[in-house]
Amino acid sequence: xHRRSILKxxxxxxxxxxxxxxxxxxxxxxxxxxxxxxxAHWGDVDAASKVCSVGSQQSPIDITSSVRAELPPLxxxxxxxxxxxxxxxxxxxxxxxxxxxxxxxxxxxxLVQFHFHRPSEHLIDGKSFPMEVHFVHRNDAGALAxxxxxxxxxxxxxxxxxxxxxxxxxxGPAVKAPAAIDPAGFLPAGRNYYRYAGSLTTPPCAExxxxxxxxxxxxxxxxxxxxxxxxxxxxxxxxxxxxxxxVLRSG
Numbered sequence: 001x002h003r004r005s006i007l008k009x010x011x012x013x014x015x016x017x018x019x020x021x022x023x024x025x026x027x028x029x030x031x032x033x034x035x036x037x038x039x040a041h042w043g044d045v046d047a048a049s050k051v052c053s054v055g056s057q058q059s060p061i062d063i064t065s066s067v068r069a070e071l072p073p074l075x076x077x078x079x080x081x082x083x084x085x086x087x088x089x090x091x092x093x094x095x096x097x098x099x100x101x102x103x104x105x106x107x108x109x110x111l112v113q114f115h116f117h118r119p120s121e122h123l124i125d126g127k128s129f130p131m132e133v134h135f136v137h138r139n140d141a142g143a144l145a146x147x148x149x150x151x152x153x154x155x156x157x158x159x160x161x162x163x164x165x166x167x168x169x170x171x172g173p174a175v176k177a178p179a180a181i182d183p184a185g186f187l188p189a190g191r192n193y194y195r196y197a198g199s200l201t202t203p204p205c206a207e208x209x210x211x212x213x214x215x216x217x218x219x220x221x222x223x224x225x226x227x228x229x230x231x232x233x234x235x236x237x238x239x240x241x242x243x244x245x246x247v248l249r250s251g
Contacts, residue, residue, distance in 0.1 A: 031203050061122065
């Protein structure tokens with residue numbers, strides 16, 4: 001297999017190690033964020049990705065209205081640390097070590113990985129943010145819960161600075177991640193959140209995700225956003241139709 005194809009195949013698995021249970025794009029199937037392999041054509045990547053174009057619960061969305069609800073608090077316990085960091089050809093991803101968990105509404109999930117998008121994939125009342133980080137969790141039954149955190153520029157964030165300092169400059173195998181990358185460092189003080197049923201935001205776009213998007217963004221240094229942008233100036237899927245889904249809001 002040509003080296004570019006190898007990297008592309010690796011990229012798909014590295015971006016979504018959970019896709020083994022959700023359905024994964026076939027090895028060698030190419031996709032990108034622009035042009036002939038861009039989001040408008042993701043439904044043609046392979047059979048598993050058809051839902052990218054025909055699904056009714058796709059993500060991300062523009063949250064223009066929400067219903068205040070008595071949602072349970074997010075019990076986030078990300079103390080397990082990190083394992084590896086990878087430039088997979090689509091984003092920078094940090095793979096979590098064992099021991100970090102999320103508990104919500106009686107369900108318990110393990111943190112598997114977190115990765116970054118520029119600009120933000122979710123919009124709030126039509127507003128985009130400089131970046132967004134997604135914390136991907138899975139429970140023992142294979143169900144997925146993703147905690148999304150919007151990122152805005154302001155004061156430096158030590159965890160993100162550690163990511164940009166360690167991120168590989170070219171796509172390739174994962175390398176050991178420095179302990180300075182603390183997942184909890186990306187959490188804002190406020191923990192109110194939006195909750196809705198959605199999908200993965202990359203092929204195969206499986207509609208298997210419980211989205212938990214924090215309402216308060218976290219500040220990161222503009223210089224660190226610029227460092228990420230040198231690798232990925234744009235890696236965000238356009239917003240998808242809400243299709244009468246209820247978006248609940250805590251707080």
